[in-house]
Structure formats: C-alpha cells, structure tokens
Amino acid sequence: MTSPRRLNVPLPATVRADPRGRPLAVDGRAVDAVRESWVVEDRWWTDAPLRRRYWEVVTTRGDLLVLFRELDQVGGWYRQR
Amino acid sequence: MVVAVLLPRFELVIAAGGREVLARGPAALAPEPGREQRVGEVSSSAEAFGVHAGMRLGEALARCPSLALIPPDPMGVADAWDKVLARLESAGAAVESEAPGLAFFDAAALARLHGGRAADDPAAALRARMSAGGAPPWLAGVVTAVRAALRLPARIGAGPSRFCALAGAVRARSRRAELVDGAAALAGEPVALLRRRPEVEALVRPLERLGIGTLGQLAALERPVVADRFGRAGELAYDLALGRDSELKPRQPGEVLEEVLELPESASGVQLGRALVLLVDKLLARRERDGRTLRAVVLGARLVEGGTWRERVVFREPLADATRMRLALGQKLVMLPAPAESLRLTVERFGAVSAGAHALFDDGSAQRTARMREAIRQARAVAGPEAALRVLEVDPDSRVPERQAVLAPYEL
Numbered sequence: 503m504t505s506p507r508r509l510n511v512p513l514p515a516t517v518r519a520d521p522r523g524r525p526l527a528v529d530g531r532a533v534d535a536v537r538e539s540w541v542v543e544d545r546w547w548t549d550a551p552l553r554r555r556y557w558e559v560v561t562t563r564g565d566l567l568v569l570f571r572e573l574d575q576v577g578g579w580y581r582q583r
Numbered sequence: 584m585v586v587a588v589l590l591p592r593f594e595l596v597i598a599a600g601g602r603e604v605l606a607r608g609p610a611a612l613a614p615e616p617g618r619e620q621r622v623g624e625v626s627s628s629a630e631a632f633g634v635h636a637g638m639r640l641g642e643a644l645a646r647c648p649s650l651a652l653i654p655p656d657p658m659g660v661a662d663a664w665d666k667v668l669a670r671l672e673s674a675g676a677a678v679e680s681e682a683p684g685l686a687f688f689d690a691a692a693l694a695r696l697h698g699g700r701a702a703d704d705p706a707a708a709l710r711a712r713m714s715a716g717g718a719p720p721w722l723a724g725v726v727t728a729v730r731a732a733l734r735l736p737a738r739i740g741a742g743p744s745r746f747c748a749l750a751g752a753v754r755a756r757s758r759r760a761e762l763v764d765g766a767a768a769l770a771g772e773p774v775a776l777l778r779r780r781p782e783v784e785a786l787v788r789p790l791e792r793l794g795i796g797t798l799g800q801l802a803a804l805e806r807p808v809v810a811d812r813f814g815r816a817g818e819l820a821y822d823l824a825l826g827r828d829s830e831l832k833p834r835q836p837g838e839v840l841e842e843v844l845e846l847p848e849s850a851s852g853v854q855l856g857r858a859l860v861l862l863v864d865k866l867l868a869r870r871e872r873d874g875r876t877l878r879a880v881v882l883g884a885r886l887v888e889g890g891t892w893r894e895r896v897v898f899r900e901p902l903a904d905a906t907r908m909r910l911a912l913g914q915k916l917v918m919l920p921a922p923a924e925s926l927r928l929t930v931e932r933f934g935a936v937s938a939g940a941h942a943l944f945d946d947g948s949a950q951r952t953a954r955m956r957e958a959i960r961q962a963r964a965v966a967g968p969e970a971a972l973r974v975l976e977v978d979p980d981s982r983v984p985e986r987q988a989v990l991a992p993y994e995l
Contacts, residue, residue, distance in 0.1 A: 506861060506865075506975070506990060506991045507989060507990045508985050508986070508988075508989050508990075509974060509985070509987070509988045509989060509990060510984040510985045510987065510988070511985050542982050542983060544982060544983055545848075552983065554983075568984075582984050582985070583984070
C-alpha cells in the first residue's frame with residue numbers, strides 16, 4: 503500500500519525579476535501580466551516558520567502560473583501550479 | 584485450578600515510563616481527560632498516605648499534597664499488556680483478562696505440558712488431594728514455565744476459582760505461587776479485596792462501615808440477608824467470599840492489523856476528521872484484511888500535551904464500509920481531549936468475509952460498486968498500487984497550497 507502523497511508540491515523555477523522582486527520571465531518565458539500578488543506568513547510559532555511572496559502571472563504563451571519566492575535567507579523561487 | 588498473574592501497578596508503571604519514577608515519591612495516575620475526576624492506580628508511597636485507586640482527585644490531593652499526577656497512557660498500556668498476554672499464550676495458556684495487570688488461565692490444561700512427571704503420576708495427585716490445602720504436584724512446573732515466558736516480576740496465585748487465585752496473587756510476596764484453596768483460606772482476607780472486582784467495588788465502604796472487615800465475616804452472614812441489603816451485587820460478593828466465581832472466558836488470540844497516521848502539524852477539528860477518512864481508507868485497503876469485515880476496532884491518539892487517548896468501538900454489525908465506519912468513529916473522535924500528534928486505528932476483531940447484508944430493493948448500485956471495485960483491483964494488479972488514487976482534501980482552507988490536498992488510495 504502506498505502512503506498518501508501531497509499535491510501541489512513546490513518545484514524549483516528559474517525566474518528573472520526586477521529590483522523590486524516582480525517576475526519578468528519564468529523558465530525562459532517572458533511574463534505578460536501579473537494578476538495578483540500576496541504574502542503568506544505561517545507557522546511563525548514553530549522552529550520552521552514559513553514566509554513566502556506569491557505571484558500569479560500570465561506568460562506571453564498564455565500560461566497561468568503561481569510562483570513564490572522564499573522571504574527568508576535562502577530566497578529561492580518556486581512554481582506551485 | 585485457576586492461576587492468576589498479577590503485575591502490580593502495571594498501568595502506572597507504563598505511564599510513568601518505569602518503576603524508578605515511582606520510587607521518587609508518591610504518585611498516582613491522573614484522571615483521563617473528559618472522564619470522571621478519580622485517580623487511577625497509585626504507588627505504594629501514595630498508599631501510605633491513604634490514597635487508593637478510584638479515589639476522587641480532590642480527596643487524594645488533600646490526603647497527599649505532594650502527590651505526583653502522571654498523565655495516563657491507555658494506548659501504551661494496551662500495547663504493553665497485549666505483549667504480556669501474548670507471552671502467556673506462548674506458554675500455552677488460554678488467557679482471560681479484563682483489565683491490564685491481571686490475567687487468569689486454567690492451569691490444569693497446562694499440567695501435562697509443563698507439569699513434569701508429577702502430572703502423570705495418579706498417586707501423587709491423590710496424595711495432594713488427600714492433604715488439605717495442598718497444591719497439585721504439577722503446579723510448580725506450570726508456574727515456573729509461566730514465569731520463564733513472562734520474563735517480568737509477577738505475583739502468581741492459584742485457587743479453585745478466579746477470585747481465590749486473585750486473593751493468592753495479591754497475597755504472594757515471594758517467587759512462590761500462593762495457593763488459596765476455597766472459603767477457609769479466604770476468610771482472613773480483608774473485604775477491600777472486593778475492590779478488585781468492578782461489580783462489587785462499591786460494596787467495600789458500606790461493608791466496612793457495618794463492621795464487616797473480612798471476607799470470613801461476610802461469608803458468615805446469611806445469603807438472603809446480604810441480598811436484601813445489597814441486591815445482586817451483594818449476592819455476588821457473598822459468592823466470592825465463599826470462593827465461588829464464574830467460569831473463565833479466555834480471549835481468542837488474533838492477528839494485529841493497524842494503521843498509524845502521523846500528524847506533523849498537531850491536528851484537531853476538521854483536519855482530524857480528514858485524517859480519520861484517510862486512516863479508515865488505508866486500513867480497509869490493507870491486503871491482510873483479505874475481504875473480511877470488521878467487528879470491533881480501537882481508535883487511539885497520541886496527544887500533543889503528552890499522554891494518549893484510546894477508545895474501543897464495536898460496530899452494530901460487522902462492516903467494511905468506509906462511510907459507515909467513519910460515521911461511527913467520527914462520533915468518538917469528537918471526544919478527543921486535546922490536539923493529536925498521531926492517530927491510530929487497530930482492528931480488534933474481524934467479522935465474516937462479506938457480512939451478507941442485502942438491500943431490500945436492489946437498485947443495481949451494489950452491482951455497480953462491485954464492478955468498480957473489481958476494476959480497481961484489476962487496474963492495481965496491472966499497473967501497481969498507484970493505479971487508482973483520489974484527491975483527498977486534508978486542509979482545504981490552508982493558505983499554503985501543498986497542505987490542502989493529498990493523493991490517497993481510492994477505495995469503495
């Protein structure tokens with residue numbers, strides 16, 4: 503029997519962003535529009551707090567993507583959908 | 584000849600994590616959350632303060648202000664006790680046990696197995712019968728075999744009935760088994776011994792208040808008088824004082840089938856309900872179940888605040904229907920006193936393979952479900968266990984997408 507697997511697990515993404523952190527290109531595809539942006543802060547009461555800046559963007563190819571950037575020291579970019 | 588195996592303060596020792604903790608000072612098992620506020624088993628140093636098991640918490644603390652309350656661990660106790668019973672069964676005993684720490688079995692059934700030559704010697708048996716109060720010659724061999732199987736310091740008593748054996752086990756202090764051979768040997772025992780039997784536990788105080796301090800004094804009364812004053816419980820206490828007790832009902836040793844779900848983010852409420860859904864599905868999907876229905880299960884949880892919680896659920900009829908199981912178990916889960924770190928579901932008793940229940944008006948849904956089930960089985964046989972999965976919402980309101988849903992086995 504397999505154990506349950508999480509869905510929507512974040513995948514590393516290559517993102518080029520402007521100095522303010524706004525994505526300009528995702529995995530080589532230019533960003534056409536930013537639909538929404540929000541911040542998620544969770545588990546701040548634990549030893550592994552979670553701080554992410556989310557971006558919902560549309561690429562020039564018409565893909566709707568949800569990205570986030572870790573706001574801690576690591577600071578990597580990830581694709582979630 | 585019934586033999587009683589007594590492991591004193593078993594629940595307390597397991598919950599405390601060892602006997603060393605009890606040596607530090609008076610300790611007692613705290614009441615289970617949400618249950619009646621009475622202490623559980625108490626250490627010997629707490630007994631010296633006049634505290635006993637079943638005493639109200641307030642009274643216990645008033646008698647012994649330094650009393651350490653140890654959080655109960657019903658899940659750990661059940662596991663540990665099951666191991667002890669399995670060891671007894673490995674020696675060939677058909678064991679009956681109503682509560683952790685105390686087990687009974689019929690020693691005569693083991694006489695030829697462990698009794699040595701004495702078990703086959705009719706002359707020795709006759710001599711033992713002739714000498715009043717003497718133990719059968721094979722008993723020592725059986726007790727030695729049981730001690731070797733247990734590998735734990737246990738008090739062992741023997742007698743013609745369950746209660747006599749219990750009195751012997753309570754009296755036993757050395758490595759020798761104590762034999763209590765009927766009413767005469769019981770006469771000197773205090774009526775407090777009746778506390779060991781839940782049915783007559785409540786009679787101890789009234790009897791003591793009436794000046795009846797020993798079982799001999801109780802047995803000296805007339806049966807109708809005791810029945811008139813205490814009813815059915817009085818009759819039972821009277822029978823026990825005379826050394827009579829009901830027949831043993833040994834348990835049927837069975838296989839263990841259980842599923843555990845770790846909950847890294849201590850869960851409660853809706854989230855816990857989702858975990859239960861997953862747990863039921865995982866248990867029903869286990870290959871070892873082999874199409875059998877479930878009659879009784881045990882739902883347990885390890886609590887964030889320490890300690891455990893355990894609830895036994897007997898289904899109205901044997902079933903293997905996830906929806907109905909969830910419905911029955913969900914009602915118990917509401918009683919969970921604190922957020923849980925892990926949730927465990929164990930099958931205690933199986934029912935028959937397919938309960939044989941039929942709908943009054945068959946609308947074909949059962950047939951469709953059976954076909955679907957067969958299709959899933961075949962798909963899994965061809966493409967592996969991950970061939971049929973479903974999306975299960977675990978925490979749909981979470982702001983972190985990866986926590987919202989998981990892929991779980993698809994079960995009908």
